[in-house]
Amino acid sequence: MQVRFRRLVCWALAGCALLSSVAWAGGWKAVESTTSPSPRFGHTMVNVGGKVYLFGGAGERHSPEDLFNDLWGYEDGLPWQEITPNNPPPSPRKGHQGVEHEGKMYVIFGMAEEGFLNDVWVYDPATKVWVQVPKVGLWPEGRRFHAATSCAGSIWLLGGFGSGGPLNDFWAFDPSEGTWEKKADFPGGGVYGASLSCAGEIILAYGGDPEGRGGLWAYKIGEDRWTYKEIEGAPPPRRCHAAVTVRDGLLISGGFGPEGLLGDSWYLSFEDLSWRELDPLPLKLGCMAMAPLGPSKVVLFGGVTVAEKGFQLWGGTMVYEIP
Numbered sequence: 001m002q003v004r005f006r007r008l009v010c011w012a013l014a015g016c017a018l019l020s021s022v023a024w025a026g027g028w029k030a031v032e033s034t035t036s037p038s039p040r041f042g043h044t045m046v047n048v049g050g051k052v053y054l055f056g057g058a059g060e061r062h063s064p065e066d067l068f069n070d071l072w073g074y075e076d077g078l079p080w081q082e083i084t085p086n087n088p089p090p091s092p093r094k095g096h097q098g099v100e101h102e103g104k105m106y107v108i109f110g111m112a113e114e115g116f117l118n119d120v121w122v123y124d125p126a127t128k129v130w131v132q133v134p135k136v137g138l139w140p141e142g143r144r145f146h147a148a149t150s151c152a153g154s155i156w157l158l159g160g161f162g163s164g165g166p167l168n169d170f171w172a173f174d175p176s177e178g179t180w181e182k183k184a185d186f187p188g189g190g191v192y193g194a195s196l197s198c199a200g201e202i203i204l205a206y207g208g209d210p211e212g213r214g215g216l217w218a219y220k221i222g223e224d225r226w227t228y229k230e231i232e233g234a235p236p237p238r239r240c241h242a243a244v245t246v247r248d249g250l251l252i253s254g255g256f257g258p259e260g261l262l263g264d265s266w267y268l269s270f271e272d273l274s275w276r277e278l279d280p281l282p283l284k285l286g287c288m289a290m291a292p293l294g295p296s297k298v299v300l301f302g303g304v305t306v307a308e309k310g311f312q313l314w315g316g317t318m319v320y321e322i323p
Contacts, residue, residue: 027279031299031317033079037072039315040302042145044098045291046105048125051075052291052299053083053105055123058094060313065113067092071123074301076293080317086128090121095144099155101175106155108173109143116142116163120173133178140171140180144192145240147208151198152221158205159191166190166210170219184224188217193239193287197250199270204250206268208239212258216268234275235266242290244298247322251278251298254285261286261306267322278322285314296322 037043043057052074059066069092071083096110096117105123109116118141120133146160146167155173159166168186173179186205194208203219214237216229241255241262250268254261261284268275288303300318304311 027323028282028318028320030282031319033317035082036080036315036317037070037082037301038068039313040068041287041304041313042094042096042111043068043289043302044096044107045074045289045299045301046098046100047291047293048100048105049103051125052293053098053123053125054289054301055098055105055107056090056093056096056110057289057302067094067111067113069093074299074317076297076299076319083128085123085130087130089130090119090132091117093117095146095161097146097148097157099148099150101150101155106150106175108148108155108157109140109146109160111144116144118142120178122175136177137179138182140169140182141167143167146192147194147196147205149196149198149203149245151203152201156196156203158186158196159194159208161192166192184219184226186217187226188213188215188228191239193241193256195241195243195250195252197243197245204268204270206243206250206252207237207241207255209237210239212237214238216273229273231273231275235264235277236262238262240287242285242288242300242303244290244292246292246298247296251290251322253281253290253300254288254303256286260284261304261311265320279320281318283314286311288314293319298322 040057045054054072069089093110093112097108099106107121122131143160143162147158157171168190170183172181191208197204201221205217238255238257242253253265263281263284265278285303290300305314
């Protein structure tokens, strides 16, 4: 059954009225702004130099023609501002990944009107210029809703949904050379809508299992080896959740679970690999984006939420400080 996405007629939680913020019970706050990106899902948000940059995503018609390549900036306490770069941006897309590396934003792969993409673009906030990375050597196939992170000088890519379905390949990208190197395949099977986080010399992979098995995997960079981490009190399995590394740990919120959309939030401590449940979101959300605002603070925008029939887009902004 094809899911129909509809725009929320009233952005009751974070619309266009000029208000500062609205606090819900539990600590999440709706941020309202005179300007804001349009409602969307499958976009990315990356913090570069203290400013959060939002790029791309898909709109209400859930069709190849309804894709975005606009760029927005957000700073804590200030309204959203649309950014006009000094040269043409990447093609409109959804399900791409955004990663900060050495003061620049990398946009990796995704889904465009013409199909799966396997291009890499770099945005420099200092010059407001986009640069496409030339393809040298072997590159991963195009995909959407893959996971990526910057760790130990490289950018790492896991899985995603490709032309043949869910993928389990794992790659390291060298930003200085513009080359990819294939690493040990992910042993948990094909994943999409997962998340990657960097904990020193270890990369942690969470979620994304289309069968809903869940779990946390650790990849040791120097050994090219994956290990499954059995943790008591872990959150329910999910994919297409929001995830961000903050305060020496991983914060996850929402996503699609085996029984439908979720609205919970959890924090994984890198120190002892223990989970603790945090304040839930004020609504169930999936395929949204989240980025750090400070040592313990994050901002979340967009996604899809539950409607009377299926799902609908949500165009709100929320901030949260981890207690």
